[in-house]
Amino acid sequence: MYYTEYDAEIERTVSVRHALLALLSEGPKYGLQLRQEFEARTGDVWPLNIGQVYTTLQRLERDGLVESEDSDKDGPQKGFRITRDGSDELARWLRTPPDLTSPPRDELVVKVLIAVQAPGVDVHEVIQVHRHYLVELMQQWTRLKEDEAQFDLAFALVVDAELFRLDSVVRWLDAAEGRLKRAAVDPPTTPTTPRLRLRMEARR
Amino acid sequence: MSYLELRRVSKSYGQAASEVQALREVDLSVDAGELVAVMGPSGSGKSTLLTIAGSLEQPTSGEVLVGGAALSEMTRNERARMRRRSIGYVFQDFNLLAGLTAAENVTLPLELDGVKARTARAAGMAALEELGLGDRGSRFPDELSGGERQRVAIARAVVGDRHLLLADEPSGALDSVNGEAVMRLIRSACQRGVAGVVVTHDAQLASWADRVVFLRDGRVADQTSRPPGPESLLAPSPNP
Numbered sequence: 001m002y003y004t005e006y007d008a009e010i011e012r013t014v015s016v017r018h019a020l021l022a023l024l025s026e027g028p029k030y031g032l033q034l035r036q037e038f039e040a041r042t043g044d045v046w047p048l049n050i051g052q053v054y055t056t057l058q059r060l061e062r063d064g065l066v067e068s069e070d071s072d073k074d075g076p077q078k079g080f081r082i083t084r085d086g087s088d089e090l091a092r093w094l095r096t097p098p099d100l101t102s103p104p105r106d107e108l109v110v111k112v113l114i115a116v117q118a119p120g121v122d123v124h125e126v127i128q129v130h131r132h133y134l135v136e137l138m139q140q141w142t143r144l145k146e147d148e149a150q151f152d153l154a155f156a157l158v159v160d161a162e163l164f165r166l167d168s169v170v171r172w173l174d175a176a177e178g179r180l181k182r183a184a185v186d187p188p189t190t191p192t193t194p195r196l197r198l199r200m201e202a203r204r
Numbered sequence: 205m206s207y208l209e210l211r212r213v214s215k216s217y218g219q220a221a222s223e224v225q226a227l228r229e230v231d232l233s234v235d236a237g238e239l240v241a242v243m244g245p246s247g248s249g250k251s252t253l254l255t256i257a258g259s260l261e262q263p264t265s266g267e268v269l270v271g272g273a274a275l276s277e278m279t280r281n282e283r284a285r286m287r288r289r290s291i292g293y294v295f296q297d298f299n300l301l302a303g304l305t306a307a308e309n310v311t312l313p314l315e316l317d318g319v320k321a322r323t324a325r326a327a328g329m330a331a332l333e334e335l336g337l338g339d340r341g342s343r344f345p346d347e348l349s350g351g352e353r354q355r356v357a358i359a360r361a362v363v364g365d366r367h368l369l370l371a372d373e374p375s376g377a378l379d380s381v382n383g384e385a386v387m388r389l390i391r392s393a394c395q396r397g398v399a400g401v402v403v404t405h406d407a408q409l410a411s412w413a414d415r416v417v418f419l420r421d422g423r424v425a426d427q428t429s430r431p432p433g434p435e436s437l438l439a440p441s442p443n444p
Contacts, residue, residue: 124420128418128420128425128426131418132418132426132428134407135243135407135410135411135416135428136416136428136429138407138408138410138411139411139413139416139428141411142408142411142412145384146391163408163411164408166407167406167407167408170407171407174245174405177245178245
């Protein structure tokens with residue numbers, strides 16, 4: 001079993017709450033079982049400690065989204081089932097798009113923008129340094145796909161997501177390089193319009 | 205041991221003022237069993253590099269060695285024979301002959317080389333079976349799916365005793381799942397000892413290679429080294 005640097009981001013990027021609701025939507029389960037199934041279905045890349053599972057279950061119970069099967073027992077013997085409110089909450093969450101409206105300030109974009117203007121800096125060389133790093137990283141992720149026998153569906157989806165993300169950055173670098181080459185041959189005559197500047201400001 | 209070697213290879217087209225330098229003193233060597241991807245924007249010289257490596261074009265200066273033999277020291281006939289026997293090409297648009305079945309397409313290079321029909325057929329079927337097309341041998345290209353056509357093209361490129369596989373944007377217009385399948389097949393050919401060169405602008409395809417060479421304005425601008433294993437991305441889980 002493996003984990004990756006995603007580990008630290010688990011709370012931020014994956015809702016453990018909703019993942020547990022999803023597992024309970026298949027039928028009642030115990031805490032330990034929930035942990036094992038969560039890890040198996042996220043391609044073993046998101047480990048979850050059992051304490052985290054019980055804390056989350058308690059909060060879900062408090063909010064009326066799950067109920068315990070037998071209130072006399074505690075610990076691993078205690079089973080949980082999803083409530084009608086829990087099912088509604090799960091359906092709502094699955095269909096709520098993550099917030100992608102305001103792009104994060106990307107470190108690489110900022111570096112390329114600065115390299116374009118900094119005297120004595122070859123922006124193409126800077127771009128190639130980053131492209132080299134990204135492609136090498138993609139080679140490593142692709143090695144993970146090589147052994148199909150050990151490659152379950154959840155893990156394949158996670159690796160694909162990472163490869164597409166890195167690929168999009170490489171493609172942006174390619175596009176940036178093409179745009180810079182054209183601009184060098186045929187410099188734009190009109191300065192950046194104030195309106196565009198304002199929009200960039202507003203993003204901060 | 206390097207199976208393909210380009211030594212200070214330059215290629216220019218046209219004369220004087222209209223001269224275009226497609227390649228400038230390119231050095232590249234590819235070992236038997238190694239898969240190298242060549243990436244670069246259009247006009248960077250990557251297709252020229254491939255046609256010169258495959259002896260379809262002659263360099264303006266520099267030397268190309270295939271299997272240790274210098275192409276410049278061969279006669280035209282010797283070069284043609286080497287192309288038929290040792291080099292396989294995979295093209296973007298498949299280049300299958302529409303009037304021939306899948307099996308006939310695959311065995312054609314062997315038959316052109318004078319291999320007996322029965323031997324050629326056996327080698328062709330073996331190549332098709334290896335690519336999961338054992339039951340498609342008698343189909344014509346227009347009776348095959350895009351993914352199947354591309355696999356036939358790869359079977360044709362590796363049939364017989366080929367040591368060098370050259371591919372130009374081999375996934376063509378295939379979707380990402382089929383594109384990945386094509387790269388798996390090329391990679392497994394290399395793992396059997398073939399030296400492979402794939403030209404592409406697609407970083408996801410290139411990342412199947414052992415080494416990625418970046419071409420810019422006809423020069424090798426940079427290259428990645430053989431990547432560390434996936435262990436660098438993964439660590440043993442704290443949960444047993």
